[in-house]
Amino acid sequence: MPESPTSCSRPSSCSSWWWARDHRPPWAVGLILASAGVGGLAASFAGPWMDRHGSPRTVFLGCLWSWTLCLLLIALSPNTVVLALAWAGVGATGAISSIILTMARVRAVPDAALGKVIGAAAVVAEGAVPLGAVVAGYFLAAAGPGLSAWVIFAVMAALTLTCARFLRPLDAARPPQPAKPALP
Template sequence: MFVAGLWAWALVLTPMAFTSDPVVMAVSWSGVGAVGTVVSVVNTLGRIAAAPPEALGRVVGLVSLVTDGAVPAGAVVGGYALGAWGARVTGWVVPVVLGVVAGVGAVALRGSGRRRGAEG
């Protein structure tokens, strides 16, 4: 589901690279939030199912540390990208990078033997 979310994020961010229209950008950014909500719920349910009850707090805490810690790092990288390349180029780089990451994730999952609906 996470890889599908990456593909969806790349898709909903692409219109932002084509326009500066605030309505298109608002709809696109709403799509980012909607995809993020679904992916977050699915990933949380997966962690709950996979982690033993006595370790669930530590697992959730570690995941929160990593994911919440990535937010300021993303803001810093985004600021430097905007400063170095400008809004137009950065607007194209983001969906392209997400597409590449989604492709790598899909290949990695295929290579790991994980299948849809597989337990584990």
């Protein structure tokens, strides 16, 4: 039986506790956790095409709805295959939204400020990862996996609805400009 998240003696047992809660074999836990990376890698090939053929707002909102649907599947199903497919969808959605948001920044921000803007966005995004892990770990330990999955889904659904209502099209979009040579 897996250890509880509050008494984990090994980091590897703590990270897979949620999936092992249903007494899944190690290969099933690995399949579920690896599927997000596989989904992200596969979607990285589709992201540039989506950037060229869709508006940033439309693609980003599609990503939010897709992510919300995947979280609903995670909350609803204990099935290993469904969980793996849902996590592959989360990984794919994350890759596509990263591509779309980065390209929107490249088009909207003047070249002189682009490095600072992308750097600031990276600090915020990467800084949120450890904070989210700590908060989610304590919440998971306190509320359990079932309630945690439903709360995460509810928060994502609320964020998706808010973005769908208030996110405006990017008016200042411009195509990327080639870098100017340093010497004439």
